Amino acid sequence: MSKDSESPEQRREELRQKELNNPSSSVHGSNLADLVGGLGWKGTGVLIILMVVGGFIIAWFFR
Incomplete structure (x- = not known):
């Protein structure tokens, strides 16, 4: 594919894969931006x- x-999305995923192969690029290899993307x-x-909603439920539970 040219x-x-x-x-x-394909270009972003390709760049993300290249970044994951470079261990110095990130400490954990995954973050919120990857999830949201x-x-x-x-x-x-x-x-x-x-x-x-989860925050409200937890706040209500510990009230």
Whole structure:
């Protein structure tokens, strides 16, 4: 596949894989940006909502 016909997601994943192969590029190899980049905007919204609701449930439990 040529570079011109690659989608931005494919290009981003290729760069991420190259970065993961370089151990000096990151300490753990995975972070929130990788998670959010793979989910898209709908998945990110659902994740944020779940975190907020989970926070309210935990706060209510320890009240």
